[in-house]
Amino acid sequence: MEDPSRLFRAAADHAADYRRSLPDRPVGAPLDDAALVDAFAGPLPSAPSPPEQVLADLLAAAEPGLVASAGPRYFGFVVGGALPAATAADIVAAGWDQLATNAVTSPAAVAAEAAAGAWLKQLLGIPAWASVGFVTGCQAANTVGLAAARHRVLADAGWDVERRGLLGAPRIRVIAGDERHATIDRSLRLLGLGTDVVEPVPADPNGAIDLAGLREVLRAGSPGPTIVCLQSGNVNTGACDQLREACELVHRHGGWVHVDGAFGLWAGASPATRHLVDGLDLADSWACDGHKWLNIPYDSAFAFCAHPDVHAAAMSYTAAYLVGSGGVPVGAELTAESSRRARGFAVWAGLRELGSDGVAALVDRCCALARRFAESLTSAGFEVANEVVLNQVLVSFGDDARTDQVVAAVQADGTCWAGGTTWRGRRFMRISVSNATTTEEDVDRSVAAIVRVAA
Numbered sequence: 147m148e149d150p151s152r153l154f155r156a157a158a159d160h161a162a163d164y165r166r167s168l169p170d171r172p173v174g175a176p177l178d179d180a181a182l183v184d185a186f187a188g189p190l191p192s193a194p195s196p197p198e199q200v201l202a203d204l205l206a207a208a209e210p211g212l213v214a215s216a217g218p219r220y221f222g223f224v225v226g227g228a229l230p231a232a233t234a235a236d237i238v239a240a241g242w243d244q245l246a247t248n249a250v251t252s253p254a255a256v257a258a259e260a261a262a263g264a265w266l267k268q269l270l271g272i273p274a275w276a277s278v279g280f281v282t283g284c285q286a287a288n289t290v291g292l293a294a295a296r297h298r299v300l301a302d303a304g305w306d307v308e309r310r311g312l313l314g315a316p317r318i319r320v321i322a323g324d325e326r327h328a329t330i331d332r333s334l335r336l337l338g339l340g341t342d343v344v345e346p347v348p349a350d351p352n353g354a355i356d357l358a359g360l361r362e363v364l365r366a367g368s369p370g371p372t373i374v375c376l377q378s379g380n381v382n383t384g385a386c387d388q389l390r391e392a393c394e395l396v397h398r399h400g401g402w403v404h405v406d407g408a409f410g411l412w413a414g415a416s417p418a419t420r421h422l423v424d425g426l427d428l429a430d431s432w433a434c435d436g437h438k439w440l441n442i443p444y445d446s447a448f449a450f451c452a453h454p455d456v457h458a459a460a461m462s463y464t465a466a467y468l469v470g471s472g473g474v475p476v477g478a479e480l481t482a483e484s485s486r487r488a489r490g491f492a493v494w495a496g497l498r499e500l501g502s503d504g505v506a507a508l509v510d511r512c513c514a515l516a517r518r519f520a521e522s523l524t525s526a527g528f529e530v531a532n533e534v535v536l537n538q539v540l541v542s543f544g545d546d547a548r549t550d551q552v553v554a555a556v557q558a559d560g561t562c563w564a565g566g567t568t569w570r571g572r573r574f575m576r577i578s579v580s581n582a583t584t585t586e587e588d589v590d591r592s593v594a595a596i597v598r599v600a601a
């Protein structure tokens with residue numbers, strides 16, 4: 147076998163050069179789609195190619211189509227950057243090529259997930275006894291959490307859903323906020339519950355679930371298997387549901403509480419924002435992303451469950467053998483994958499790099515920068531529509547058409563990137579501050595560009 151040293155070094159050097167270029171790179175530069183497609187297209191060669199040539203061709207083909215979303219002035223969707231130690235860990239994880247299914251296939255991968263999982267629970271305020279599945283994204287984490295919920299509420303009704311499926315099963319009630327994330331609906335589809343099952347609850351003025359509304363919906367239906375989806379971090383406004391009151395209410399009705407906290411759960415990692423997720427320890431399952439606010443490279447997320455036996459019973463494909471064996475479920479027993487990549491190394495490294503103080507500082511800094519955006523754009527005469535409780539800012543530049551025009555023009559300008567969104571029937575620019583490298587100067591430069599473009 148050839149020595150891969152030069153090849154791997156070239157790849158790592160390129161990654162480092164790219165990272166260094168991020169602060170100065172146009173964000174979302176204009177793109178010739180056809181040329182990009184052509185650069186990758188063509189017939190599959192029949193003959194092998196030297197790996198160095200393949201790498202060089204890949205770098206050349208991809209370059210014009212890369213989005214500087216890991217950079218400090220990308221405010222689209224809720225996209226985080228990638229911490230240096232976490233990135234380095236992912237580079238070696240690719241080199242190690244570990245199969246993170248269990249402690250036989252990779253003891254190191256499982257040990258890293260165990261350590262990182264314990265740190266995550268401590269930081270977020272999730273009970274220490276909870277199980278943690280390392281998954282691809284919050285979509286997957288919602289599916290795992292709701293699969294556990296489905297198992298438990300049906301088991302309580304005397305029905306083994308893993309064996310018997312949903313045909314003929316007792317009816318499950320699913321209650322969720324009007325402003326839930328769309329991935330909740332897809333998880334319900336995948337779990338055979340469908341989206342029509344959702345009994346929606348209205349939102350309060352800033353987009354959190356309305357507690358009186360939740361009480362009413364709970365009361366209106368018959369008792370029985372009930373799952374309630376709550377949210378920490380409305381994807382438009384950042385609003386967080388009042389978890390303590392909501393959890394107590396749902397548990398009085400015998401229901402299961404799942405919290406979708408893709409980015410908002412990180413409020414729990416800072417004393418300044420912890421009140422926004424007060425009572426989160428009362429929930430039954432939680433979904434949270436690593437690749438958003440924690441700045442772990444894609445893909446990385448966590449499915450936590452307060453009932454590890456339920457978690458394993460719902461997800462493990464050897465559940466019958468495991469449950470009751472007394473073993474602690476690990477790796478693939480807590481996720482929907484069998485073979486899986488070792489995501490724990492990057493999470494472990496990112497958390498070690500920041501420390502708990504660093505995580506709190508990251509959350510505080512992003513929130514402060516979001517407020518800076520809101521204050522500057524308000525001073526410039528534009529409307530900020532949400533109460534900026536976390537890292538999300540919704541800005542209007544006039545009517546819907548005008549706002550869409552400004553969003554498109556800001557994207558074309560390339561100083562920064564923010565997306566458009568519809569909230570309560572109106573169009574807004576959505577600014578999400580989720581990158582560990584964003585500075586006040588980046589915000590000021592971005593505001594100046596937005597104001598210039600809007601004029």
Ligand SMILES: *Cc1c(COP(=O)(O)O)cnc(C)c1O
Pocket residue numbers: 224282283284285286327329379380381406407408409435447
């Ligand atoms: C981003 C997000 C999701 C989906 O997460 P992915 O990591 O994209 O799978 C779910 N819920 C909320 C609230 C989100 O912000």
